[in-house]
Amino acid sequence: MVPDFLKGIRFADLTWAGAGPFSTKLFSDFGAEIIKIESASRPDPVRVGGPFKDGVAGINRSGYFASRNTGKKSFSINLKNPKSREILFEIIREADVVSNNFGPGAMDRLGLGYEDIKAIKPDIIYLSMPMYGETGPLANLLGVGMTISAVTGLMWQTGYEGEGPIGPGTHFPDHAANPYHAAFALMAALRHKRATGKGLKIDLSQVESTINCMGPSVLENAATGIEQERRGNRSPHYAPHSIFKCAGADDWCAVAVLTDAQWQALCKTIGEPSLAADRDLATAKGRLTQVARIEAAVGRWTASRDATAAMMELQAAGVPAGVVAHSRYLMEDDVQLRHRGYWETIDHPEMGETRFTAPPFLLDGERVELKRPPLLGEHTDTILTQVLGYAPERVKALRAEGVIE
Template structure:
């Protein structure tokens, strides 16, 4: 029994934010049905490579884990009939269309609330359901830029720097959707009332300003690139080693700073602190010193010294070789759906629950795979399903 066994969720989302939210909810035991359009590609689910010998991509095998999926053309009246039947049982919805789209299709909160008054309905968008930007298209880079975070990120001489991490998508969109849904579930348990949840990836980036944002709202001083404690204005930074690898140095507190300076044999820097006025000169001394040895040589020196220094690992080192990641089971072996014995490695869900641990039943299936099974459970006959297929309401999965 999973922590969320009994929760039943209809997932109308695409790309990464919504699917990752329901991936975590499914890993925790929720029953997920993913709704997809039979005639539209999902650039994340369809992102190559395919798993050898299978008709499923690595991304769909991961994001679709512990889910069923259904093909429906939501623009048809018959699709509305099917969704209205499902919503009597699957009483939590997450959708990722622009504001108003689900309303026009007849699947908005007010529409589904009439069918099931206890429905919990989460809308995940870039800029939210209100405000002048609500209908704007956007991606992670746009939300990071408009939120102000990138104005003091990066380097003085080149400006903002891409990270290849979906900060707004996962760090805000996915996780805030989960928080909102589970908060609404708790509220419904206490009151019997469902509700509407408005999650904006842009909104959630405002608190990412953290300490600098709190300070600015008090003193009005704009943070600048490479001028704050955490953006390059202190010794807190990345440094190259002799073999063209990199170390991350996070020695902020006095005891860590002292240990670090002693390890690199520059004890005279201790009194200057991690953020002196001549920070550029100090960092140049650190850079020159760290270039004298290889990454491994420095790691051997720092071993057990309590310095807040770690290597910049490549993906193979992190996901396949790192002993801590192995111990924490952050990469797991999962049975490939619809195969006899094939196993694939996937990134696990980073939650540890003592009484109801995460269960990785099997990878995701190709989109549309469970269409016939779901329709049959709703009472549709073979002839009904054939008619729904012929009229473009749905499409059956074919290998």
């Protein structure tokens, strides 16, 4: 079993929705104590937005919330009650990190801005991750995954030739760029604190973070001034480079030929010796001039084959190919993911046995063992009594007053 490497680190976690909770989940999976500050009267939107296990709605039944909050502790408090701020301050005094992903000014309005927190915990590490960062002419604009995909250029380059922009199909910034950049910044800040005893404020712009993951299109523009055109699955540098319909009703296989040797191997595999012998197609530059002809030939071959069979036959010949997998395929049919134990099952009090995605790496051949996500307010009493030392009678009184929920 992978040890709890981050045991002893405590977060007062005010993040919600997607990117923020994913950032702090990466720490809870490795043993950090993440106290998720919640409100029953204003719950995390992904708690109430689903998708819900078995289609049954419930505050503790959201698969999205569960996947982004494994191993955390839920502390439910009414932030509108005047007494709540001092209780949060007490938790923060016992914490190493305060994290949030609200827009600029939101934490200040709650009396929980960086200067407020630093005054009572000078060595605090404070993570703020609004859309545009905390300063600048656009800092106050609201941001969610879709709008961040738009303003960073991700949407602009995604789509088909002659058609308008298309989103990436998911809130990509929430699931990749932003949480991992935030986690890296937090690890750097924790290392700095260990070395110097000093805390830091991390001002992470989710727009800047996503642009960092945009890759070739931004780099090409920086180097040449050329704006990449939308071209669907085609590449400006290689051909064939697309997805092809296979024998099933909605089965597809991706094929990407990057070298001349792969081109010859492809032609042999799909039974097209005339293409292999055509000197005009011997190089990538030549193949790019006859993309439609090449795609038609590949498509004729894949049309009579199962997508997985096509992938394996091409791979055996040294041609990069991959089945276009849907979610059920990944969870049920992908033998590689099953072999590596990528899907972990957790027994949840309300959802029952539920599968979760594990961190995408092994440590000495072992997976991190995920811990289940919390029920709303599940750990409120425990945190008050064991972390803050409150007597049970005081906890009961706070609940009666509506301070804790």
